[in-house]
Amino acid sequence: MSKNFVIGFPRIGEQRELKRVLEEFWAKKRSFEDVLGVAAELKKRHWEYQRDAEVEFISSNDFSLYDNMLDTSIMLGAIPERFKSLKNEDLYFSMARGNNSCVAMEMTKWFNTNYHYIVPELSLEDNYVLDASKIIAEYNEAKKLGIKTKINIIGPITYLGLSKRVDYGDVYELWSKIVPIYEKLLESISVLDDEITIQIDEPIFVKELDTKVLSLIKPTYERLCKVSTNIKLAVVTYFEHSSEATKILVHTPIWAIGLDFLYGDENLNSLEIIASSGKKVIAGVVDGRNIWRCDIEKTIHFLEDIAKVVKKENILISTSCSLLHVPFSKKYEQKMSGEIKEWLSYGLEKLDELSLISKLFFNKDGLNQAEKDELCKNAQANESRKNSNLIHDKAVQQRVKNLALLQRDGEASKRIALQRELLGYKDLVTTTIGSFPQTPQLRKARSDFKAALISKESYEAEMKKYIDECVAFQEEYGLEVLVHGEPERNDMVEYFGEQLSGYGFSQNGWVQSYGSRCVKPPFIYGDISRPRPMTVNWIVYAQSRTKHIMKGMLTGPVTILNWSFVRDDMPRGEVSKQIAVALSDEIDDLQNAGIKIIQVDEAAFKEGYPLRKEKIKIYEEWAVRDFKIAVSSAKEQTQIHTHMCYSEFNDIIDTIENMDADVISIETSRSGNELLKIFKNAAYKNEVGPGVYDIHSPRVPTVEEIVDQIERLLEVLPKEQLWINPDCGLKTRKWEEVKPSLKNMVEAVKIVREKLNG
């Protein structure tokens, strides 16, 4: 008995096999049988990996063809009206991706990860009916291979909490309709075997829940535990501590409680009550969200501390959450420096860590030679990481420590007045957010250059040609503050990461983002510095092609951080401070080269918010500080813009104000007017560019629509305070959409200006 537990395993496949077959199926190049074939192969492979690593609790139903929340909706029969005539895979993928006649269901982020789930649409009128087929089939599939799994399901309280009511009521009103379906599900599971473990994921328990929701926990789990005596229920939480819920769960007949000890320190305070309840603790100690090799010795000490409170036999050693959030295996990383590779641990390697930790913890003297060697290797790798020159850069550390310049000179209103005078732009000045369509030709030029198939000269010539075209187009269409179009960037974080020291890249570090889509986040392993300017040549070139103002374009420190795997040997805020310092040098270089407006994108600023209210303040403090450090080098006359990709500013307007950007552009297309009221009520004085049309749709907005939109904006804020722009970058759009849309935008501004000037 190794008593170890894996909350869930990645499913996209180590070579992204699932992605490939799904996309070919959607393109009608392969059959659904092919999809099922690949899925079966992957499930088998993943179970076997876990079995071979001696994992005791291996999951079934952690696999999904698209998303587990969507699977849960199917399980509950929670099918929105518009899809009801469809069946099987047609139904499933239409819910996920839409079809010719129905829009897809909404997708949103799974807690504070970069995984996105399909948001259930519920209504009081609906009748829910159980479909346990997937769950039962997967259990039997593993059983046939000789692997007895625990069954993973998303818990009813989390499911409801993440749903939306299409009839606008409270989602928890549906509790009494949903719980009976879960009871039926457990009934059907109970006949599958003599004894069965079910893992119920309730990550919503880590959020501060109101008393009404907390009051549902006890009845839910009392009812579910009553269904059958041969079912053991493990309620699993992750990403933060779940103190409030744990206090209630210990008084229910569940078998085990899963706690994340890496991202929820406070869970330690719950150990005593769990111990006295006699329940098992599933101790999440192997990081399911980051890619660093576990420090096994440290982890053993930590577990020994837990064992001072909870009996050893009641401890199960686990990943902190599903391994879905880390890449698959290091074995495909052939290009990475050997030293760095030793510091990393992806999904498969984490299985081995888990197994070694549990052997060491439960039977220290039972290690064989290979395991002893592995332990030594672990200690050596962690030692090397602590001391490596690749990580520690004294100059950076000194500079960050002694930083004197923490914010720009001058008060905002004076700065902006000065800038307006120097830059001479009109009211309702038009601009765009930075990128223009990424064409196949651009992508090819970049990848050919990376693969050394084309020379630096021809690559640069290609990029410059694109910049020229962008400049010419913007001039022709009458845009006023121009951008260079970002042809040289395939991604707004990777581009900077590639040029900063302290950043690493993987070849195969893919992580599922949604459906078949994966991202490959770069990783920060060491102190960050900027060996040379990163954007200056491109922007200066672009500026040289026009008399208009060319806006410099950077990604902000917080966004760079939030879209990377971050070193775990330093607080996140310290890492972002180093990035900020590097960016401040870039800004200084840009302004010295004659660039007068610089945009610092903070697309992922909001994403980094902690799940717990109690931690928000600390995050905001360092996030704002680091944005300000990044722009601290900007002279008063250099205008700093920022851009944010969302429109929920209610809670964070003060924080936005503290960032003190001269101009902020935001995503607002739906109700710019409502959004602006938040700015108005907060007496926001700086300039604002609320997106006047939605770039996420291929639809071209009409002139009238935009005029209308601008007029509504003017009801809230004066013309002097407003910029006119689309609501995000245009890289995902086609030129055929971008050109007429911007033409209409400029035309609309002209009409509004004429009206205003009477």
Ligand code: GLN
């Ligand atoms: N400047 C970036 C662009 O236009 C901003 C992207 C974003 O906000 N996600 O593409």
Ligand code: ZN
């Ligand atoms: Zn955006």
